Amino acid sequence: xxxxxxxxGRPIVVVTGMGLVTSLGQGKQDNWAKLTAGESGIHRITRxxxxxxxxxxxxxxxxxxxxxxxxxxxxxxxxxLAAEEAVAEAGLGTRGRFPGPxxxxxxxxxxxxPERRILAREAAPNGPLTYDDLLRAAENNDHGTWHERFVYGxxxxxxxxxxxxxxxxxxxxxxxxxxxxxxxxxxxxxxRGDCEAALSxxxxxxxxxxxxxxxxxxxALSTNNENPAAASRPFAKNRDGFIIAEGAGALVLESLExxxxxxxxILGVVEGVGEMADSFHRTRSSPDAKPVIGCMRSxxxxxxxxxxxxxxxxxxxxxxxxxxxxxxxxxSAVFGERxxxxxxxxxxxxxxxxxxxxxxxxxxxxxxTIANGRIPPTINYEVPDPAIPLDVVPNVARDAKVGRxxxxxxxxxxxxxxxxxxxxxx
Amino acid sequence: MSDRRQPARREVWITGxxxxxxxxxxxDAHWAALADTPAPVRDETSFAPYVVHPLAKLELDKQIPxxxxxRQMEPWQRIGTYAAGLALDSAGIKGNKDILGTTDMVVxxxxxxxxxxxxxxxxSEIEKQPNPELYLSERLQADLRPTLFLxxxxxxxxGNISIVHGVTGSSRTxxxxxxxxxxxxxxxxxxxxxxxxxxxxxGGAYNAERRDMLLLFALRHLAMQAPWSxxxxxxxxxxxxxxxxxxxxxxPEHAKARGxxxxxxxxxxxxxxxxxxxxxxxxxxxxxxxxxxGLADPAAPGTAILSGATGAPEPTxxxxxxxxxxxxxxxxxxxxLGHSLEAQFPVALALAALAVSHGRLFAPLEGExxxxxxxxxxxxxxxxxxxxxxxxxxxxxxxx
Numbered sequence: 001x002x003x004x005x006x007x008x009g010r011p012i013v014v015v016t017g018m019g020l021v022t023s024l025g026q027g028k029q030d031n032w033a034k035l036t037a038g039e040s041g042i043h044r045i046t047r048x049x050x051x052x053x054x055x056x057x058x059x060x061x062x063x064x065x066x067x068x069x070x071x072x073x074x075x076x077x078x079x080x081l082a083a084e085e086a087v088a089e090a091g092l093g094t095r096g097r098f099p100g101p102x103x104x105x106x107x108x109x110x111x112x113x114p115e116r117r118i119l120a121r122e123a124a125p126n127g128p129l130t131y132d133d134l135l136r137a138a139e140n141n142d143h144g145t146w147h148e149r150f151v152y153g154x155x156x157x158x159x160x161x162x163x164x165x166x167x168x169x170x171x172x173x174x175x176x177x178x179x180x181x182x183x184x185x186x187x188x189x190x191x192r193g194d195c196e197a198a199l200s201x202x203x204x205x206x207x208x209x210x211x212x213x214x215x216x217x218x219x220a221l222s223t224n225n226e227n228p229a230a231a232s233r234p235f236a237k238n239r240d241g242f243i244i245a246e247g248a249g250a251l252v253l254e255s256l257e258x259x260x261x262x263x264x265x266i267l268g269v270v271e272g273v274g275e276m277a278d279s280f281h282r283t284r285s286s287p288d289a290k291p292v293i294g295c296m297r298s299x300x301x302x303x304x305x306x307x308x309x310x311x312x313x314x315x316x317x318x319x320x321x322x323x324x325x326x327x328x329x330x331x332s333a334v335f336g337e338r339x340x341x342x343x344x345x346x347x348x349x350x351x352x353x354x355x356x357x358x359x360x361x362x363x364x365x366x367x368x369t370i371a372n373g374r375i376p377p378t379i380n381y382e383v384p385d386p387a388i389p390l391d392v393v394p395n396v397a398r399d400a401k402v403g404r405x406x407x408x409x410x411x412x413x414x415x416x417x418x419x420x421x422x423x424x425x426x
Numbered sequence: 427m428s429d430r431r432q433p434a435r436r437e438v439w440i441t442g443x444x445x446x447x448x449x450x451x452x453x454d455a456h457w458a459a460l461a462d463t464p465a466p467v468r469d470e471t472s473f474a475p476y477v478v479h480p481l482a483k484l485e486l487d488k489q490i491p492x493x494x495x496x497r498q499m500e501p502w503q504r505i506g507t508y509a510a511g512l513a514l515d516s517a518g519i520k521g522n523k524d525i526l527g528t529t530d531m532v533v534x535x536x537x538x539x540x541x542x543x544x545x546x547x548x549x550s551e552i553e554k555q556p557n558p559e560l561y562l563s564e565r566l567q568a569d570l571r572p573t574l575f576l577x578x579x580x581x582x583x584x585g586n587i588s589i590v591h592g593v594t595g596s597s598r599t600x601x602x603x604x605x606x607x608x609x610x611x612x613x614x615x616x617x618x619x620x621x622x623x624x625x626x627x628x629g630g631a632y633n634a635e636r637r638d639m640l641l642l643f644a645l646r647h648l649a650m651q652a653p654w655s656x657x658x659x660x661x662x663x664x665x666x667x668x669x670x671x672x673x674x675x676x677x678p679e680h681a682k683a684r685g686x687x688x689x690x691x692x693x694x695x696x697x698x699x700x701x702x703x704x705x706x707x708x709x710x711x712x713x714x715x716x717x718x719x720g721l722a723d724p725a726a727p728g729t730a731i732l733s734g735a736t737g738a739p740e741p742t743x744x745x746x747x748x749x750x751x752x753x754x755x756x757x758x759x760x761x762x763l764g765h766s767l768e769a770q771f772p773v774a775l776a777l778a779a780l781a782v783s784h785g786r787l788f789a790p791l792e793g794e795x796x797x798x799x800x801x802x803x804x805x806x807x808x809x810x811x812x813x814x815x816x817x818x819x820x821x822x823x824x825x826x
Contacts (some may be wrong), residue, residue, distance in 0.1 A: 131637035185717030413585025
């Protein structure tokens with residue numbers, strides 16, 4: 001039996017269960033088939049009126065039965081679907097009792113317009129409405145359940161009840177790096193010996209009219225509205241912004257020792273995690289890419305490997321002009337002359353940018369890439385950008401032996417987290 | 427046989443504290459205010475019928491020198507960025523690029539400050555529209571300030587601290603009301619104790635002076651209405667208070683190497699989640715809190731409890747009972763500064779570090795009979811953080 005600790009003497013952390021929900025569909029099987037077929041989940045928005053919107057497309061998850069849900073309701077449902085799949089696959093614990101903590105990345109949450117409108121109607125002021133009227137309506141009526149629904153902690157709290165995770169669940173956000181942070185916190189907890197297993201979930205079902213408008217006002221979104229499936233164009237010269245999307249990813253993480261002892265099937269290893277914050281700007285990354293470079297290098301160092309040992313990069317690749325250029329600059333510094341020979345693809349070309357959920361979804365896809373020996377393409381790559389020459393696995397999936405993946409996530413607020421993932425240890 | 431190495435446990439020192447509240451800014455101002463045992467600073471008219479504890483006036487330029495930065499933030503972010511700057515000053519690492527570049531940050535945050543004038547204006551007109559949803563889209567596109575979004579994102583308090591103060595080792599934001607404050611401190615502490623981090627900035631901030639936040643409490647009839655009253659004696663609602671608190675946590679090795687001395691030791695942080703819905707709030711909170719306090723060795727001499735009890739009736743009643751049973755001297759943080767939600771646990775820890783560093787406890791508050799006089803040497807403070815609707819936490823601060 002080989003060692004269950006890594007080069008640094010820490011417990012090796014493995015993945016024994018994974019779950020996935022995106023606009024492409026529910027479950028790993030369906031998503032993997034579509035991702036490797038180069039299908040897009042991006043479509044015209046039907047959830048709210050788009051008549052006056054600059055952006056009219058998104059990767060919303062619209063196929064679940066039932067009517068309107070609030071963002072926390074949908075986010076919780078997506079999380080539960082992904083986690084059901086992951087926990088079932090791991091076969092860990094008993095139904096309703098998961099033997100470890102929950103780290104749950106959740107989107108921004110606040111009271112929403114339908115609820116505000118109900119309060120406003122109940123208040124029925126004679127003059128212009130103010131928040132004092134809403135407060136009066138809240139006190140005079142019974143909307144106690146909205147309190148729990150629209151505070152930040154309730155998604156994770158409900159999931160903790162549903163899956164029976166141990167202790168206080170942590171709800172977290174590092175913006176678009178949140179998914180990777182949810183995995184990072186679990187890896188750290190297992191390495192510290194706080195627990196033998198943990199459940200990491202990252203979810204985002206927060207595409208409302210107001211959310212779309214907010215990103216639109218920051219000029220972050222693509223306006224390639226004509227053909228939704230062709231709008232997300234990571235690394236292409238004609239990229240013009242990201243496509244907002246929804247989904248969830250879930251991973252059961254476990255010490256290798258614990259997984260082996262119970263005879264679990266090991267789906268992969270989280271070999272290293274790197275992080276570095278950027279102090280340059282609230283929404284823009286440092287143009288010299290120093291924090292991103294530092295983040296990638298710290299992930300390699302944490303894994304105890306060199307850049308030479310990376311076979312494939314699952315890029316952040318948002319399709320914004322700035323991110324993709326900056327990510328290229330960062331990868332160039334870290335991988336040097338070898339970069340053109342490393343396949344780099346962006347899942348976001350097909351599923352859009354699932355924001356809070358992206359890191360966890362892409363970690364699952366990265367491990368599927370290793371397991372299947374097949375790299376999902378970057379679709380819509382018709383016009384290469386000469387400023388960022390990369391092998392983006394253009395438009396068609398590629399068979400390749402992939403032993404080790406770097407998966408990048410970067411976010412507003414200077415958030416950068418990179419993962420190093422490998423297959424089952426020898 | 428396991429080849430698992432037992433994780434080493436190091437001491438964790440508190441080498442910096444930044445605190446702003448209705449009582450002022452900085453540890454000295456708070457110590458003076460607490461010694462005077464005044465009635466807490468509160469405002470019962472601006473947000474009538476609700477009681478809030480307004481933030482003392484800050485000269486923002488002192489910690490956020492660029493006006494452009496100030497403009498990019500909403501008040502909760504300014505409070506937090508300001509308090510974080512105070513903490514870095516207190517630790518003596520402000521502007522030290524080498525150290526700040528390796529400082530790990532864990533921030534407890536809510537978010538979502540809204541443009542209440544825009545909301546009110548839209549709600550005044552929307553029901554008269556032939557297509558309300560379309561009207562809503564048009565108004566939001568026309569009226570929302572682009573930068574407001576950045577002031578609403580939870581992780582942009584941490585982002586602003588990175589930008590203004592240059593803290594870039596790592597940056598994580600936890601949400602989830604009171605428990606996010608507990609776990610932010612717990613994770614920062616655990617990483618240092620386990621030897622995977624040398625120095626961390628942990629804390630949170632809250633702006634109580636906003637009706638959209640009061641609304642969240644009002645939906646469950648939990649916001650305290652005037653007249654103000656102490657929470658442990660008769661919990662009748664949450665008196666929210668604006669506050670920001672950050673702690674610099676550090677390994678003794680790292681602190682000694684730069685000649686820094688501890689304000690106090692953070693000897694443990696524990697969190698749990700009582701099954702309130704399944705077992706009943708009072709029974710579940712009582713059992714969980716009793717267990718957590720037990721982990722902090724309450725029988726050791728020189729111990730007091732600083733309670734973060736919120737004033738939400740059921741959990742606060744349960745906590746008051748548990749605290750009374752310990753027989754230890756108790757002081758309510760909420761009675762003095764108000765309740766600052768995500769920031770409450772860091773605020774309570776800041777006061778605990780302050781009291782322990784002085785070696786004595788501040789005087790009891792009139793009208794709070796559970797608070798007994800204690801004139802002995804204070805060497806240990808147990809801090810409680812019981813959430814107003816979920817989540818329980820405890821920490822132990824000891825004299826260094």
